[in-house]
Amino acid sequence: MVVSQSSAVKTCDLLAGGKWVSSKATEFSNVYNPSTGELIAKVPMCKADEVDMVVQEAQKAFPAWNDTPIVERTRVMYRFKGLFEKHFDDIARSVSREHGKTFAEAKASASRGIEVVEFALGIPSLIMGECMENIATNVDCETMRHPLGVCAGITPFNFPAMVPLWMYPIAITCGNTFVLKPSEKVPLTSMLIGELLEEAGLPPGVFNIVHGGKDAVDGLLTHPLVKAISFVGSTGIAKYIYEVGSKHGKRVQAAGGAKNHIIIMPDADMDLTVQALQSSAFGCAGERCMAGSLAVPVGEAAEELMPRLVESTAKMKVGRTDGDVAPDMGPVISADHLKKVRSLIDLGVKEGAELALDGRDLKVADAPNGYFLGPTIFDKAKADMSVVKEEIFGPVLSVVRVETIEDAIKLGQECPYGNGAVIYTNSGKTARQFKRYFNAGMIGINVGVPAPMAWFPFTGWNASFYGDLHIQGREGIQFYTQQKMTMTRWFDSKSSGKFQDPIWKSKNTTK
Numbered sequence: 001m002v003v004s005q006s007s008a009v010k011t012c013d014l015l016a017g018g019k020w021v022s023s024k025a026t027e028f029s030n031v032y033n034p035s036t037g038e039l040i041a042k043v044p045m046c047k048a049d050e051v052d053m054v055v056q057e058a059q060k061a062f063p064a065w066n067d068t069p070i071v072e073r074t075r076v077m078y079r080f081k082g083l084f085e086k087h088f089d090d091i092a093r094s095v096s097r098e099h100g101k102t103f104a105e106a107k108a109s110a111s112r113g114i115e116v117v118e119f120a121l122g123i124p125s126l127i128m129g130e131c132m133e134n135i136a137t138n139v140d141c142e143t144m145r146h147p148l149g150v151c152a153g154i155t156p157f158n159f160p161a162m163v164p165l166w167m168y169p170i171a172i173t174c175g176n177t178f179v180l181k182p183s184e185k186v187p188l189t190s191m192l193i194g195e196l197l198e199e200a201g202l203p204p205g206v207f208n209i210v211h212g213g214k215d216a217v218d219g220l221l222t223h224p225l226v227k228a229i230s231f232v233g234s235t236g237i238a239k240y241i242y243e244v245g246s247k248h249g250k251r252v253q254a255a256g257g258a259k260n261h262i263i264i265m266p267d268a269d270m271d272l273t274v275q276a277l278q279s280s281a282f283g284c285a286g287e288r289c290m291a292g293s294l295a296v297p298v299g300e301a302a303e304e305l306m307p308r309l310v311e312s313t314a315k316m317k318v319g320r321t322d323g324d325v326a327p328d329m330g331p332v333i334s335a336d337h338l339k340k341v342r343s344l345i346d347l348g349v350k351e352g353a354e355l356a357l358d359g360r361d362l363k364v365a366d367a368p369n370g371y372f373l374g375p376t377i378f379d380k381a382k383a384d385m386s387v388v389k390e391e392i393f394g395p396v397l398s399v400v401r402v403e404t405i406e407d408a409i410k411l412g413q414e415c416p417y418g419n420g421a422v423i424y425t426n427s428g429k430t431a432r433q434f435k436r437y438f439n440a441g442m443i444g445i446n447v448g449v450p451a452p453m454a455w456f457p458f459t460g461w462n463a464s465f466y467g468d469l470h471i472q473g474r475e476g477i478q479f480y481t482q483q484k485m486t487m488t489r490w491f492d493s494k495s496s497g498k499f500q501d502p503i504w505k506s507k508n509t510t511k
Contacts, residue, residue, distance in 0.1 A: 011042045012187050012211055014050065015194050017057035018204020023050060023211065029184040034100035034331040035320035037369030041098075043184045046212035051219030054210040058150045058177040059225045061205025066147055066175045068203075070124050073173050080169075080200035081117045084110075087196060094189040095160050096321045100330040100371070103321065105284050106161075112453070113165030116472065119454035120169040126477055127174060140488045145481040147175030148227040148251070152220045154181045154241065156233045157333050158287045158393075160189035166458070166471050167230045171480045172206060179208045179226070181216055185333055221245045228480065230471060231255065232289070235391070235417070235463050242466035253467040253479055255289065255460055257391040258419030262292040262448075263408045263434060266301045268424035274308045276424070276448035281397040282316065282375045283449075285332050289464070290420050290442070290451045294388060295399045296408045302401045306379060310356050313375045318359075320367040331371040332394055338371040341394035345376055348387035348398070353378040359395060383411060391417070405430055412439045418461030420450045441465070 011028070013020040023044030031041035044050075065073070084091065088110060095106035129143040153167040160182070168178045182190040190209060197207050210216055220226055221244045228251040231241045235256030245252040262280065264273055280292030297305050319327035332338050342360055349355055359374025378398045381388050387398045402408050412421060422444035423434040431445045441459035444450030452458055457470035469479040 009039055009041060012044065012191060014044075014046070014054060014211060015191070015207070015209040016054045016205075017060065017208070018198065025050070025212075029213065031098060031185065031187065032334065033097055033322060034333055034371045035322045036367050037335070037371065041188060043187050043211045045184070046210055046216045046219075048215060048219040051210055051212070051216055051223065054179055054208045055150055055152075055220070055223050055225050057205045058179050058208050061203060062147075062149055062177045065172075065177055065203060065206050068175075070127065070173070070175070073175065074121055074124055076201050077117055077120050077169055077173050080197055080202070081114065081121070083196045083200055084114055084117065084193070087192075091161055091189060091192060094192055095186075096330075098186045098188050099157065099160055100321055100333060101284055102326060102328070102330050104326065105330075106321075109159050109162040109284075112451075113159075113162035115454040116165050117169045119473075120173040123170070123173045123477060126474065127481065129483070135487075138489055141485065142488075143483050143485050145174070145477075146484055147481055149176060150179065150225050151176045151228040151230070151480060152179045152181065152226050154217055154220065154229065154231045154233070155183060155190075157183040157185040158284065158289075160186040161193065163232050164190055164193070166232070166476075168207060170472075170476045171228075171230075172202070174477060174480045176228075176480055177206050177208070179210060179220065181210050181212065181220060184211060184213055187211055217241070218244070221250070222248050224248075226250060228252070229254075230479075232471070233257075238466050239463075251467075251469075251479060253469055253471055254465065255458060255471060256417075256464050256466065257393070258289045258291075258417045258460070258464050259294055259389070259391055259415055260290060260292050260417075260420040260440070261294045261296055261408070261412050261415070261422070261438075263405070263421070263423040263425075264295065264297040264301045264305055265405070265423065265425035265427065265430055266299050266304075267426045268301065268446075269426070270301075270304050270308060272446075273305065273424040274312050276446075277309060277397075278313055278316070278375075280422070280448040282313065282329055282395045285329055285373070286395040286397075287332060287393055288449075289391075289460075290449050291393075292420075292422060292448060293392060293397060295397055296411060297399065297401055298405055298408055299403055302399070306356065306399065310377060313357055313377060316375055318362055318372055318374055319364050320370055323366070329375065329395060331367075332373060333371065335371055337394070338373060341373060341392055341396065344386060344390065344392050344394075345396060348378050348381070348385060348396075351385045351387070353381040353385055353387055353398065355379075356399075383414065389415075405433060409434065409437050409439075415439065416463045419464040420444065422447060422450060 238256030
């Protein structure tokens, strides 16, 4: 392995042209185990020259990979799937170690990632063009999809395996080469997977890794050989990626942040709702763009919901995720992020939200240096409060009580984001009204986290997405390919450009 799982602190290498290369960078970022605060690796902050070197290697590999039959490209991905499954627990442990997810959460996220590989195995049938014979007199027309060239992915810290897997299996199987810039907070899992792609027989230069921060990102956004950029992260950065990448002539799909609403109607099954709401709000320590961070009980639903929710959530076990005992929730990603989330909780108290469950004083006895925060619940929050408007990206749930479903829908219309929204109800009429009018691209009905499986696109709206073609599904194939249309007419060389009746027609003409 390029980066070992041992206790020794390693420096991450770049993957360029099939070789693991030591960076010449002079600045490095630290990678910590969030459960313990232990330094586990160092990541080079690459500049534009090293970005260029990696992109050039990807460009060199593109012509041969483009000419590789799509069935052969798919077979490489099939072998990769087998290796991924063989090393599944190793990948999940890597995710837990560098991000802090529980082992169960890490395995679940890796499973969702491998679904994209399974989707990519069907690309030979999904990428087919269309054909029409005799669209005009003796003229046939057809379309085919062609890869773009070098594509790049810039991925966040919260899903070290899953989010990159949203991108490169589709891009590579479609015939592109790929440069991945993983988050500098969680580079190790991507490097482990890079080794598996090599072992699967992917030719050198088809998949590459460059490390870094803003300089590396800007190097990709402005590089003339990079044709497309895929990004997942915060809204501010997504907007920047879209604007700069588009300015430099690239296709861009940039998924941003969210404030996902969960509507609870009085007729909902409260036991199931509490369980799902707790999982949605506090799973992965709330560090996911599909987290249900805003609960909206309607009418009398609040009186039944809140006591059950607070009582159940208070029993959640929070602890280190790198040991033998499995907690319900792990740490947040870093000391700085812990400080940020705490400050937003403090602000919520100052603005007058009722703190129904306070996780700020949580201590984990066997991990005093870990980045832990207990589940936190605000009740009776108002629409103009920071804890309602801002994406906290931590284990914090805000509750806004409303009187009617129309009030809940109006609250959603006022939200600048638009990733996901969920309703818990047994009324088909109410569910249909919610599905039709709520201002979000991914809707759940009695489903806690409405994140689509690989066969459907991740359809964020508003400030949750910048671009035209979304990540995953058929839109992902469209994003990583471009159509070519061909019209064909063949003349009879003996007819001076004129068409003659076919023989069969002349022989069968009746007198």
